[in-house]
Amino acid sequence: MAGRKFPTVLLLILNLLSFLPFLTISFSPDHPTDRRILVLLDDLALKSSHSIFFTSLQSRGFDLDFKLADDPSIAVKRYGQYLYDGLILFSPSTDRFGGSLDLEGVLDFVDSGHDLILAAETSASDLIRSVAAECGVDFDEDPSAMVIDHTGYAVSQIEGDHTLIAADDFVQSDVILGSTKIEAPVLFKGTGHSLNPDNSLVLKILSASSSAYSANPASKLSNPPLLTGSAISLVSVVQARNNARIIISGSLDLFSNRLFRSGVQKAGSSYKYEKSGNEQFVTELSKWVFHERGHLKAVNLKHNMVGGTDEPSMYRINDDLEFSVEIYEWTGSSWVPYVANDVQVQFYMMSPYVLKTLSTNEKGLYHTSFKVPDVYGVFQFKVEYQRLGYTGLSLSKQIPVRPFRHNEYERFITTAFPYYGASFSMMAGFFIFSIVYLYNK
């Protein structure tokens, strides 16, 4: 026993040493891409059956830590520090996680800004369902229900039950799905879900076609299914307010080598794609979810008077000012200028007084100029940038606006000439009166 202890200690030290570099380059505001990812599996065979997906992550520099979902040594947190930046839950049938992880733990993990990929299956466990439900996604209540589509299925010589769906109703977003159009349909086999209408953060990425429905293929339908048509979401994403990102897929097979490699021909179409869109779809999605794309930062929020360069501590009403902010996007390895034409700034006090679209120099700098309103008080420059798929930007800078000083008003107004004249005539009159009255006899 004593003989075994020594190597254990040594291993631990080696482990710690190997961890050191990761600690330094893990997720941080300056380097938002995730590095360490915990993968929880139901079965280690998934490691090999989904290896293309995992290998693509590893080749992009992610450090994957595979664990069985009920491994008692699972811990995502130690001494208050998270050990991982991302979590992949490929364990649809797990009722309880091993170790210290539980539903609360997963939610806390996400609440502290970490990312999550969740894949369910038919007969997903209550645990997985409740994780999804907390993210605003409700899986079909019938555990044996699958998404069936009799007109949008993938033609196959050996699978005839129309549960392998060729889905091509993607969300229109280059930032989530990459700029290259996904030509081939994505093969999907699994359970469908609906989005909670109260949750405004969850977004359908891949929808079923309007002829799809979610039901148990083996039993007859007597009641209308709960989920039908394009309301069924096959894959959804959530971007939380803290920029944590979540993918929820109703199919674990979607990530599998088998469907990655499989060709696809959609029913009713004569064209057969050599390769399904799954690999591209999943790779692009994983780039998004692990912040290799669509992560923005805004820096150098500046403002000054037109013609000046220094930032004043306050403005006077009716001043002309210039405002600028720099926005960069993270590409996974570096920050590049973000180019868009819809960044807006607000000049805000209780409500926006000025809301203006910024013009860009295409090198990341956004600028505009406007006149300070003729209302004084404590204003804010506000940049609220919420775009589909991008992390939200929310910056504000406080600036007081004062009225005219007493010597800043307009003088020698023509309209007031009679009053001036009267005043001076009074003065002249006083001068003459004082002489005449005093020496009159």
Added chain:
Amino acid sequence: MTRNLGFLVVALVLVASLCEAKIFNPISDSHRSAALQLFSVSDGSFGSLEETYEALRTFEVLGIEKKADTRASTCATVVDTIGSPSSALKDLFQALRVNGILKCELNDEAFKGIMSRIKDAINDAHSLLDYYYSIGGLMLIKDQTSEVAVHLGDADRIFRSIKALSQGDGRWRFSSNNPESSTYAAGVALETLAGVVSLASSEIDHSLIATLKNDIVKLFDGIEKYDDGACYFDEKIIDAHMHQGSLSASSVVVHGLTAFVTAARGSLNLPGDKISGLAKFFLGIGVPGSAKDLYHQIVALACLENSRVSVPLILSLPATVLSVSRKDQLKVRVNTVLGSAAPPLSVKLVQIFSSGSKDASVIDQELKLDPESAVHVLETLPKNVDVGKYIFSFEILLHDPEHKKIYATGGRTTVPLYVTGVISVDHAEIAILDSDLGSVEIQKKLDLSGENAVALSANHLQKLRLSFQLTTPFGRTFKPHQAFLKLRHESGVEHIFVVGSSGKKFEIVLDFLGLVEKFFYLSGRYDIQLTVGDTVMENSFLQLLGYLELDLPDAPEKAARPPPQPVHPYSRYGPKAEITHIFRAPEKRPPRDLSFVFLGLVLLPFFGFVAGLFYLRANLRNLPKSTVPVTFAMLFHLGIAAVLLLYTFFWLKLDLFTTLKALGFLGMFLTFVGHRTLSHLASTSAKLKSA
């Protein structure tokens, strides 16, 4: 335990589809391309010697040409390892294994050198792996060179000491001080013992071999089985890093078993269905994604294919979806696991189960063999097979009775089949009925294979009836899985109804009076959509039939509100409308001329005042006559003028502080001269009075 259960469930979901039977396909080209991908060459080698062996062995089995470019560097490593006196036993073993495939040029001296080392190792061996590497090493030396005589003198002793590690259930322990038993170890032990048997200089005690055979049978008793007939050996010790799962355990056991059977030359009574079950397990994995898994799969299948136990035959169907309209033929292919040709045999369709009903029809029809493509074809489907889901049951009949001992057919093979066809849709009509009388108000025929655009209107006292009829190509009534009628209101609220069947007809009657609550009292235009679909219906459709103008009563106060419709995600984002501040309008200014006119007017009274002074004959006669008071009087008035002038400058540009400072000085001066002047005047007037 939960872990194993979890594993089982997932594996079931993964490996077995929802059907109770599954088709297993033999090794194909996809495995070959995967092998080339997974075993990637970097820096001229496959990595470690173990990885190199796995790669080379897999390539060998799959018939992929070895890459010559790795040979030179790999051989150099092999020679180094074997030549070095410090290399570990495991590395020696791996080097020898690689050499077995690559046939590097090694001299007999090298073999002799390591042989003595290995023999020493056998005597010092404690753990199963020590034995495995050393015995395996000796076996490899024996295979690779004929110059060196390899014999084990004390084979019986070694056999016994390895056997001592075996457990009651057929599993083995890795070493005597490790109590955990493992299936993987059993496979390793079997292979080692096979080595011992074949290296033994004298015959091994028969009773030992008999007990070992007994152990093997026990091991096979503990085999795990899936619903689809696949069998595997479960591994209790699962290590995420070593990844010794069921696949590697099963593979190693198969490897050891076949090695042992070959070495012992004895017959072993193992049930054929378990052997073919194992084959199904390995094939059911499909194309593994990791190199190690692929190696285990391929090696195990190669062992099964060449084994002396029994060679499993795999019955596979290129297509299980057969279209009646395309007149697809049922084709069956029988191969060995690695995809090579099977011995002469015939395939028989034994039974057909119709899905949904328990009864099976017994057919007993032999399939015709197409000798060119080696495919067994059923030219026409049996008469009673209409469109639908079936389970076909096949049997393989070997022509040569001798083959029955060699090949394992696995008994009956059941295969789920989908027979699809075009379903004809007839007598489709939609009607509005009067509720009380049931009389038909409007009736319209529909052509469900073409376009429809009906325009109907109804109120809450009426009913909507939709009916159609579905028949199979064989004239039978067809009941699809999906027959939905959807009404979608303009606001996006949807209502879905399942169209039920009554006899031959599909009919749904919507009584709007009973539905007003469900419709949230929403009047207006409803789109009518009909979806009919089934797995075996080739012409499944989703059709917009037209619209229905519905006139419902106004909602009472307590009525439920329609659920909120999801907001379109794109509308939530996007820029907001710009806001510009509206500035206070500047004050209205009168025309300049008016101001100037009034400036003149305002100055007029001043002239009037001056003129009035002249009129009153005001004079300055009171001015003092003497010089000093006059000067003071002058200074006094000059002072006042200066103060007024100062005020003017103050108005024009000076600030208050400068003004007040100057005013202070002027005031003092003014007080002084004012006092002098006024007191002079006062004294003058007093003199006047007194005079």
Added chain:
Amino acid sequence: MGRSTTSKDAQALFHSLHSAYASTPTNLKIIDLYVMFAVVTAVIQVVYMAIVGSFPFNSFLSGVLSCVGTAVLAVCLRIQVNKENKEFKDLPPERAFADFVLCNLVLHLVIMNFLG
């Protein structure tokens, strides 16, 4: 009839007033003239304000107030220097004048400051 009587009465009254005023000392008449001057100027400004509006209000106020202030101060001076006013019998008119000058200077300073 009545009308002519009234106009005659008015004429008589005016005449008596005129003759009574004629006896007023010249220096008081000068003050009266001065007050008139200030009041008329103020009235013209008010008329102007009625036409163009109250902008700029501060200028209007100072313009009018300078007139009103002048008039008030002049009236004060008149009260103090009137010999028939027994109340100020002991106050020398020069002292009253000095007060008047001082007050005027302060008034105009305030007016200038407020004129804008």
